[in-house]
Amino acid sequence: MRVEKVAEAKVTVERSRFFAVLHPAASVEDVEAVVRRQKGELRKANHHCWAFRGRDTAGAVLERSKDDGEVGHPGRVLLELLRKHDLEGSLVVSRVFGGVKLGVGGVSRAFREAGEAALEAAGIV
Numbered sequence: 001m002r003v004e005k006v007a008e009a010k011v012t013v014e015r016s017r018f019f020a021v022l023h024p025a026a027s028v029e030d031v032e033a034v035v036r037r038q039k040g041e042l043r044k045a046n047h048h049c050w051a052f053r054g055r056d057t058a059g060a061v062l063e064r065s066k067d068d069g070e071v072g073h074p075g076r077v078l079l080e081l082l083r084k085h086d087l088e089g090s091l092v093v094s095r096v097f098g099g100v101k102l103g104v105g106g107v108s109r110a111f112r113e114a115g116e117a118a119l120e121a122a123g124i125v
């Protein structure tokens with residue numbers, strides 16, 4: 001199923017704020033454009049992690065993700081959410097650090113929670 005519209009959500013975990021955007025991207029370049037927009041809007045965000053699922057010209061599924069230096073492989077966590085719901089599009093989550101270290105597991109859970117909130121905002125979950 002293709003993502004049809006943009007959906008956004010915000011989650012706060014231990015004072016860190018996570019801004020999630022579900023976006024109908026057709027290519028990795030589309031995702032990078034969303035990340036550039038997020039970087040411009042959220043200047044205090046330390047990390048902009050993302051996942052993308054789409055199709056190439058032959059119809060094969062393409063999957064990409066990026067952790068942007070964050071611990072806990074949040075890009076993979078976001079990609080798992082797209083796979084779980086068989087979605088084609090992108091999921092970008094930006095983190096504004098709140099001063100409390102969450103640890104590897106806590107970071108992964110927080111990114112998953114933000115991604116799920118964006119899916120919920122889109123009416124998918």
